Amino acid sequence: MADRDIPAFAVGGSGQTLRIVVLASGNGSNLQALIDAIASKSLPACIVAVCSDKPDCLALQRAQQAGIATWAQRPRDFANREAFDDALFAHIDTLQPALIVCAGYMRVISATAAQRHVGQMINLHPSLLPRHPGLHTHARALEAGDREHGASVHLVTAELDAGPVIAQARVPVHGNDSEDALSHRVRAREHPLLLGVVALFADHRLRTDGNAITFDGRPLDSPLQLDCHDQLQR
Numbered sequence: 603m604a605d606r607d608i609p610a611f612a613v614g615g616s617g618q619t620l621r622i623v624v625l626a627s628g629n630g631s632n633l634q635a636l637i638d639a640i641a642s643k644s645l646p647a648c649i650v651a652v653c654s655d656k657p658d659c660l661a662l663q664r665a666q667q668a669g670i671a672t673w674a675q676r677p678r679d680f681a682n683r684e685a686f687d688d689a690l691f692a693h694i695d696t697l698q699p700a701l702i703v704c705a706g707y708m709r710v711i712s713a714t715a716a717q718r719h720v721g722q723m724i725n726l727h728p729s730l731l732p733r734h735p736g737l738h739t740h741a742r743a744l745e746a747g748d749r750e751h752g753a754s755v756h757l758v759t760a761e762l763d764a765g766p767v768i769a770q771a772r773v774p775v776h777g778n779d780s781e782d783a784l785s786h787r788v789r790a791r792e793h794p795l796l797l798g799v800v801a802l803f804a805d806h807r808l809r810t811d812g813n814a815i816t817f818d819g820r821p822l823d824s825p826l827q828l829d830c831h832d833q834l835q836r
Contacts, residue, residue: 620647620804623699625707626654630661632705632726635793636800637668645797646804650697653690655709677709687715701803704758705796713760721810723758726796728788730770731756735763740785743775751775751784753792754825755799757813766813769826769834771795794832802826802834 626633633652639645652665657674665672673693680686686709694702704711704725716723729739731754734746743751752772757765771791775784802808807818815822817836826834 618646620701620800621697621699622647622649622800623694623697623702624649624652624661624665625702625704626652626659626661627656627708628659628661628706630659630664630706631789632792632796633661634664635797636703636705637664637670639797641668645801647800650699651694653694655686655690655707661706683710684712684714687712691715691718701800702758703796703800710762711758716758716760720759721757721812721814724755724768724799725758725763725765726792727754727756727763728785728792730754730772731763731767740781740788744779744781744784748775751788753788753795755795757810757815759813766815766822767825768808768815768822769795769799769828771828791828795828795834798828798832798834799826 622636624633624636636645636647636649640647640649649670651671651673652661653673654662655675655677657676662672662674675686675689677683677686680689702719702723704723727735729735729743730750730752733748734742740751750772752770754767754770756763756767759765771794773787773791799808802817809816817826826836829835
C-alpha cells in the first residue's frame with residue numbers, strides 16, 4: 603500500500619490539484635457541491651471520475667453535465683459483492699486518485715477493497731458516529747430521543763461505518779421534529795462538512811497513514827467539529 607502521507611497529485615494550471623474519485627448512488631447533491639466548489643476555484647481538487655452501482659442515477663448525470671468521466675455497472679451482473687468491487691476498484695486504481703469520496707454511495711464495500719485502500723477512502727454518513735451506523739439514521743435518532751444529531755465524515759474500513767471519524771457537523775433535535783425536518787437540517791450541514799474535509803486534505807493539513815489521522819501535524823484524537831461559520835476546528 604502506498605504511503606497516504608504523500609497523496610497522488612495532478613499538476614494543474616495554478617499548482618497542485620488533489621485527484622478525487624467520487625462514489626455515488628443517488629441524486630448527487632454532495633457531488634454537486636464538490637463540482638461547484640472546484641468550478642469556483644475555492645477547492646483545489648479535480649474529480650477524475652464518478653463511479654456508481656446505479657447506471658441511471660442523477661449523480662452520473664450531474665457528472666456528465668460537468669464533463670467528468672463516469673463508470674457504472676449493475677451489481678446483479680456480477681457473481682457477488684467481491685467480483686463487483688474487484689471491477690470497480692480495478693478501474694479506480696487506473697485513475698490513481700489521492701482520495702476516494704463516498705458521497706451517497708449505498709453499497710457496503712467489501713472488506714478486501716476497504717483494506718486495499720485503507721487511509722485513502724472517506725465516507726459521509728448522516729449521523730454522529732458511532733451512534734446510528736447503517737440506514738434510517740434520522741428516524742432512529744428521533745426514536746432514541748437524541749437531543750443532538752448530525753453528520754460524520756470517516757475513513758472507510760472493513761466494518762460498516764466504523765472507521766475513525768475525521769469530522770462532524772452537529773444539529774439540535776427539536777421536540778416537534780419530523781424525520782423530514784431533521785433530515786433537511788442535517789443535509790444543510792453535510793455540504794460544508796464534506797467540502798471542509800476535502801479542502802483540508804487538498805491543503806495537506808489532514809493526512810493519513812493507514813487508519814491513523816493527523817491534523818496540522820498532530821494526531822487527531824477526536825473529530826474536528828464544524829462551527830457556525832462552516833469552519834472545521836479541533
